[in-house]
Amino acid sequence: MTIYDDENGADELEAIHHRRLEADLKIAAMNASADAWHAWRDQGYCNHGSALGASNDLAKERGLKPGQVMCDPRYGCGTVFDSDDEYMDACGNPWNNPIPLPGKAPAPAPGAPTPTPAETPVQGDAKNATTEADADIVIRHTHEDGTVVEGSSKGDGIWEALKKLGWTYRRTPGIFIRGSRLKNADRWKINKAADAVRALNLTVAVVIEENLSFAEREEARAEAADDRAERYADRSTNAAASSKAAYDRSSQIAERFHMGQPIIVGHYSEKGARRDQERMHNSMRKSINEDKRATYWAERAGAAEHYEAYRNNPGRTLRRIDKLEASLRKVRREWTGIELERRAGELEEEIAYWKGIIAKAEADGFKVWGRADFAKGDFVRSRGTWSEVLRVNAKSVTIPHIHAAHQGGVAGIIRDGSRVVTKASAAGAPMGTYTWTTPYDEVSGRMSAEEMRAALAGDPAPTPGHTDHTTRAPAPHGGVTPDGPSVTLDNADEIAALVSGDIRAAITIRKPGKRVKTLKTLRTHHGTYLHLPAPCTPGFTLEQVLRAALDKATKDRKKAKGAKKANG
Known part of the structure; x- marks a missing residue:
C-alpha cells in the first residue's frame, strides 16, 4: 500500500460532499421561497408575477407614464408602480403590502398571519415532528x-x-x-x-x-487507528504462519520426488502419485495466497500505524486550515439562521484545533513559511530541489518549472546531494521558458543568493527551517560523492576522462548488463544515482560534464565495434 504525502482521499471526498450539500441546501431554500410566493397567490393575493412597461399598448391605454411599471391586469391586480425598483420590491415580497386579486379573497384582517420566508424549513435542520416514544x-x-x-x-x-x-x-x-x-x-x-x-x-x-468535541473525536480516531494496526498485524502474522505451514507441507510431499521420480502410467503407484502431486500443488497455491494475504495485512497495519503522523503532518494541516477557512467564509456569506450558527461553530472548532497542531509543530522546530521570508533572487527548497525565486506571491513563490531539473536545467549539486536550478540554467531546458508556483506549505528551506554561491562552491548548506521528509537514495559505490575534491579542468576531454568511469559504474548499478545510450536517460537518474561535485572554473556545467562523458563513451563503443568488425 502506497501512502502519498499529499492531501488524503478522505479529506477530498468530505470537501466534495460539503460542496454538494451546500448546493442542495441553496436549491431547497430557493424552492421553499418559490412555494411561499406561489402560495400567496393561491390564497387570493397578487404576487405581481407579470408586468407591463410604458411602451405596451395596454399600458398606453391605461395612461402609464414613462418610467412607470404596471402589474399586468390580465393576470394580476393592475397596480401601477413609479419605478422598476418599487415593482421588484413588491414582486419579491408581496406580503409586505397585501393586494387582493380582482374577484378573489379580501385582504386579511389586522394581526392575521401571512406567509413569509421565515416559515420555510430551516436549512439542513433534521425534521422531527414525532417523539421517540411514539415513532415506529x-x-x-x-x-x-x-x-x-x-x-x-x-x-x-x-x-x-x-x-x-x-x-x-x-x-x-x-x-x-x-x-x-x-x-x-x-x-x-x-x-x-x-x-x-x-x-x-x-x-x-x-x-x-x-x-x-472535535479534539475528543480526533483522539478517538487515533486510538481506533492503533487498535486497527494491532488487529491487522495479528492477521498478517497468522497469514504468514499459515503460508509457511502450507509451504512445509508441500515441501514434505515433494521430498519423495526429489530425485525426479516420474509418474509411471499404468503402474499401481500412479493413483497415489497423482494424489500426492495434487496435494503438493494445492499446498503450494495456499502458501502463495496466504503470503499475499500476509503482505496485504502488513501494509494495512503499517498504514494504520502511521495514521496519526500523516493526519497531523504540518504541510497537510496548513492546507486543511486554508480549506476550512474558505468553507467558513462561504457559510457566513450564504447561510442564515440556526444552521449558520451550527455549521460556523463546527468549522471554528475544527480550525482552532488544527491551529493548535501547527503551534505544537512550531514549538518542535517546524517553520511556517510566508511572503515575508523570501525576496526575489533567493533560493527555495521544495521536493528535494533548490530553485531560484523569480517572484514572491501572497500564497506561493514562482520558480523555474520543476521539469527543468530533469531536462538538463541543473546549475549544480550541493554537498547534501540536492540539485540547484536557476533561471539561467533552466533556460536551455525544453520547459525552461515556463514557470511553476510552489505554495509555502511545500517549502522546506531557504538560502540567500550568497549562501547558495557558497554552497555550490563546496560549503555545507544551512540547516533547513524544518525537517524535510524527502527520502533520497544513497550514492552508489564507485561514484564520485558530493564530498569529493573540487577540480579545475580546461577542456571537455579532460572532464570526460575524469568522470566517464564513474558514470559507467553508476549505470552498471542502475541497470546491470545494460548500456545507457542517450543523454536524456542518463540525465533522468543522475540526481539520485550519480553524485558529481559542483562545476568549477572555468565554468563547465553539469550538463556539459554528462554530455562530454556520454559522447566519449559512445565513441569508445563505436571504435571497439569497428575494430571487432575489422578483425572479424
Whole structure:
C-alpha cells in the first residue's frame, strides 16, 4: 500500500460532499421561497408575477407614464408602480403590502398571519415532528455509533427505500450511514431518509446526540487507528504462519520426488502419485495466497500505524486550515439562521484545533513559511530541489518549472546531494521558458543568493527551517560523492576522462548488463544515482560534464565495434 504525502482521499471526498450539500441546501431554500410566493397567490393575493412597461399598448391605454411599471391586469391586480425598483420590491415580497386579486379573497384582517420566508424549513435542520416514544422508526446519530436506523425489520420496505439514498446494511448494526462515526450528523441525508420512511406510512423520529468535541473525536480516531494496526498485524502474522505451514507441507510431499521420480502410467503407484502431486500443488497455491494475504495485512497495519503522523503532518494541516477557512467564509456569506450558527461553530472548532497542531509543530522546530521570508533572487527548497525565486506571491513563490531539473536545467549539486536550478540554467531546458508556483506549505528551506554561491562552491548548506521528509537514495559505490575534491579542468576531454568511469559504474548499478545510450536517460537518474561535485572554473556545467562523458563513451563503443568488425 502506497501512502502519498499529499492531501488524503478522505479529506477530498468530505470537501466534495460539503460542496454538494451546500448546493442542495441553496436549491431547497430557493424552492421553499418559490412555494411561499406561489402560495400567496393561491390564497387570493397578487404576487405581481407579470408586468407591463410604458411602451405596451395596454399600458398606453391605461395612461402609464414613462418610467412607470404596471402589474399586468390580465393576470394580476393592475397596480401601477413609479419605478422598476418599487415593482421588484413588491414582486419579491408581496406580503409586505397585501393586494387582493380582482374577484378573489379580501385582504386579511389586522394581526392575521401571512406567509413569509421565515416559515420555510430551516436549512439542513433534521425534521422531527414525532417523539421517540411514539415513532415506529428512530433515526439516531451519535458520535460513538454514527447514524443508525432503529426499529426496522425484514420486509418493512425501509432498507429498499434507504438503499437508493446511499445507506448501508450490515447484520450489525443494521441500516446505517457508512463513515458517520466520530463525525457530525449529515442532516441533509437524514432528512431525505426520514421523508422516505414517512412515504411508507410510518412515523419516524430523528434523535441527534453530538456530545464529543472535535479534539475528543480526533483522539478517538487515533486510538481506533492503533487498535486497527494491532488487529491487522495479528492477521498478517497468522497469514504468514499459515503460508509457511502450507509451504512445509508441500515441501514434505515433494521430498519423495526429489530425485525426479516420474509418474509411471499404468503402474499401481500412479493413483497415489497423482494424489500426492495434487496435494503438493494445492499446498503450494495456499502458501502463495496466504503470503499475499500476509503482505496485504502488513501494509494495512503499517498504514494504520502511521495514521496519526500523516493526519497531523504540518504541510497537510496548513492546507486543511486554508480549506476550512474558505468553507467558513462561504457559510457566513450564504447561510442564515440556526444552521449558520451550527455549521460556523463546527468549522471554528475544527480550525482552532488544527491551529493548535501547527503551534505544537512550531514549538518542535517546524517553520511556517510566508511572503515575508523570501525576496526575489533567493533560493527555495521544495521536493528535494533548490530553485531560484523569480517572484514572491501572497500564497506561493514562482520558480523555474520543476521539469527543468530533469531536462538538463541543473546549475549544480550541493554537498547534501540536492540539485540547484536557476533561471539561467533552466533556460536551455525544453520547459525552461515556463514557470511553476510552489505554495509555502511545500517549502522546506531557504538560502540567500550568497549562501547558495557558497554552497555550490563546496560549503555545507544551512540547516533547513524544518525537517524535510524527502527520502533520497544513497550514492552508489564507485561514484564520485558530493564530498569529493573540487577540480579545475580546461577542456571537455579532460572532464570526460575524469568522470566517464564513474558514470559507467553508476549505470552498471542502475541497470546491470545494460548500456545507457542517450543523454536524456542518463540525465533522468543522475540526481539520485550519480553524485558529481559542483562545476568549477572555468565554468563547465553539469550538463556539459554528462554530455562530454556520454559522447566519449559512445565513441569508445563505436571504435571497439569497428575494430571487432575489422578483425572479424
